[in-house]
Each structure stands twice: as structure tokens, then as C-alpha cells.
Amino acid sequence: MSSYQVRPATLRDAKAIAQIHTSSAQEVYRGIVPDDQLKAMSSVEKRQAYWREAIEYCEPQVQVAIDGDKIVGFVGFDRSRDEKSRQTTGEIWAIYAAPTHWDQGVGVALWDAARDGLVEEGCTNVTCWVPLRNERALRFHESAGFKREMTTAKTAVVGGVKIEEVRLKRALS
Template sequence: MDESHIDAVSALRVRSWQSAYRGIIPQSHLDGMTAAEDARRRRAWFASSRDQVVDLVAVDGHGDTVSGWICFGSYRGETDAQAPGEVYALYVDPARTGRGIGRDLLDSAHHHAAAHRFSTMQLWVLRDNTRAREFYAAAGYVADGAVEVDMYGETAVSELRYRRPLMSR
């Protein structure tokens, strides 16, 4: 991904949150999300993490519409050579889920991560996001018992850590 994709990725991310997290994240938070604000934060993140993070996008057959995005790198910014990798984000256009786009992006991330020293990948998924949990389980990820709680106003939302070994290349 290059910087030219940021606006499209941000719009995709906001649409995905508003679709996938309805009933999990407070609606007031989802309604308050904007692609413009997300793009502002994403540009800052992109500039500061360019050498530590890999962003891949899936585009439609014409190459002009972003249909999916995955972002990954070292687990929570670890620099230790033995640290696992982490999928920070994976989103697919809600109108295109179920078409293999997410699976293709995840497979690409696994191949890239294995080629660049990671033997394990980890990720965090919302406990109540059943569809995502099933998706990651089908891709070989297993919950390892770690739990984080994020607060959205007065609402506590639990995330579970999943992990998966990678094949060495």
C-alpha cells in the first residue's frame, strides 16, 4: 500500500466498523466515526511506522476500488527478533465479504511474515464478533486465553488474543 490508498482504506475501515461492530461497540461511537478523521490518523500512523508495518490492499479487477486491507508487523511494536508478528487490522468491504478477499489478504500476510522471520502470528478479535472469530479459527488461529478490555464510554468491550504458528520459508 502506498499513501494514495489511505483515503480509500479509511472509508473501508469506517464502513467495516459500522457494519461488523453494530451491537458490539456503542452505536454512538460508530455513528461518530468519519473517514476524514480516520484518514488523518492513518496518515500520521503511516508516516511514523513506514519501516515497521506492512499494509496490503486488495483492489477490484479494474484496480481502482479498494475492497480489502490488512496491516501487520511485530507484535505490539516489539523489536526482539524472537517476537511474534501481529495482524493489527483486517477489513473487507462489507458488500464483498464471503468472496475470499479476507482469506487472500491473510494468506499474503502469513507468507510475507514467514519470509521475514516471524514463526507465529497473533491478533486481537472482539469477543462478541462471532463471524470474525470463526474466520480466524478456520485460518488456523486459536484463542490463547489472553483478554483485553477496551472502554467505549461506559461500555466495556472484551478482545481475545488468537495465535497461529507459521511455516518457515
Template sequence: MLLITPATPEDARAVAEIHISAWRAAYRGVFPDAYLAAQSLAEREAWWAEVIAGGKTAVLLAKSADTLRGWLSFGACRDTDAPSSQAELWAMYVAPDIWSRGIGRTLWHHAQQTMHAQGFTHCSLWVLAHNARAIRFYTAAGFQLDVCPPKSIERGGQCFEARRYLCVLAT
């Protein structure tokens, strides 16, 4: 059984472990190998502990058998053109060895209900144009490509195009 709970700073290490392993799996062949290999668990753990403790973003955990399987982070949209009623899915990652088992979908449904309860009516996210797997997932979840121009994201000394997707939050 999958349990969805809010993260605490004590969860930061497990969140960081999935973050790094999912990046290495999802972005192999996209981001430079040296960049992916250089990801520091200690730095990522410290960053997530601060983010979780700060409360600017909600971090939801998907656990089964007391083991973290995936997580999702969301908050108010950071885009300057976004209305106050728009949330943003900041990040979502599932342990790569259990991709395509419904964990991401369960996290998204729970987050969607939470966003709606917080008064948000829409949600946006940014996804790399090269990330076909993520685009398929988000499109199936109800997101549609936005008409706004893409933005450039730098990783490992290289620039990548990211596109914004939007969805109406279900009630």
C-alpha cells in the same frame, strides 16, 4: 482477478472508507450507535496516511478492477510478552458488501507468506469476544485461542473484552 499490493499514503482515503464501513457493519449492536456514527472519514484518512508513511506496520491492499476491496495491517507483535519471532495481525477489513468471497482469506495467505519471509514464525491477533464472525474466520485460518488473560478495550465509553489468538505461520 484480485491483486495484492502494498499500500502507499495515497491509498489512505480508500483504506479509511473500508475501515469505517466495515466497523459500522461488524459492530452494529455491539459498539454504541453514536460511536459508530461519529467515525470521521477525514480523521481516519489522516491517521492511515501517517501509519502507512511511517512504515511501522505493513498495509496490504486487495484490489480488483482498480477498486480497493479490503486491506490487512501487520507488524511485529506489540504485546510485551511476545518473542521477537512473533508477528501481529493488527487489523483486517473487507468491504461489507463483498464479505465471504475469499478476499480476507487471500489477504491472510499473502500476509502469512510475507511474515514468514520476514523471519516471523508465529502470529497473534486480538479479537473482541463478541465478534463471532471474525473468530470463525481466524479459527478457520489456523488461529487458536491463547491462554493469556483477556484485555479490556474501550470504545464509545463502554468496555469490551478482547481475546488473543495465536497461529504458527505456514512455510
């Protein structure tokens, strides 16, 4: 049982979500994306605007993990954005914990909440896209039962740098 509470995000949470998203991305992409481009893609304001809109329109659904009165992580999930996926396929659009809270159960609490939300929406499977060089995220998702679909590997552009990504998938039952 997790000591973190997870609740739906409110508009007031957008700045904290953006700060976690930025600090985590900087840690994760260090050594993968050149430092100058990493710095350029680290605008908390742009991420805050994105997450405010996501929260306002519930696309994706956003939930936050709370430790005491502080937001320490978030998850965005909804139906899959992949064109050929079934209506019963959900997707983890983003899942991040503050680097100060890595390996402390935040991700598990967020995953549990997202899984429950996707099941409520009628989803039977869930996918996520993860950079192949993000070993931390791959380990996390695989420990949660996701399996790599290597035939889905694609190149995404992150901060002007090409990053190889792979889709992971698991059943929700």
C-alpha cells in the same frame, strides 16, 4: 487461488482504506457499541490520517486487496505489539474487507499476503486481537488456523464502550 490482487498500499490508498475501515467497523460493532457512539467513532478523516502515517512509516506494513481497479480490503501487520512477545512473533494489527465483499475471499487473499510478509520478516508465529462478540472475525481467524488464548482476555475501550477481546495465535510454518 484468489481472483483478488494484493499489493503494498500507497499514500493514495489511505482514503479508500479509511472508508473500508469505517464501513466495516460500523457493521461489525452495530449492536455491540451504542449507535450514538458508533456514529461518533466513524470519522473517515481521522482513520485516513492514521493509515497515511502507517503507510508512510511502514508501521504496520499495509497491503490492499484489489478487485479490478477498486480497493476492497486491507491488512496491517508487523511485529507483535504485546510487551512480552518474542521478536519472532508477528501480529495482524487490522484486517478488513468492504462489507460488499464479505465471504468472497478477500480476507483469505489478505491473510495469505500478511502471512508471506511475516515469514519474510523472520516471524514464526502470529497473533491478533479480536472482540469476543465479533463472531465473524473469530470464525475467519479460526478457519485460518488461529486458536483462542482464553487466558489473554482483556477489556479494551472502543468508542467509550468496554469490549472484551481475546488474543488468537497460530504458527506460521
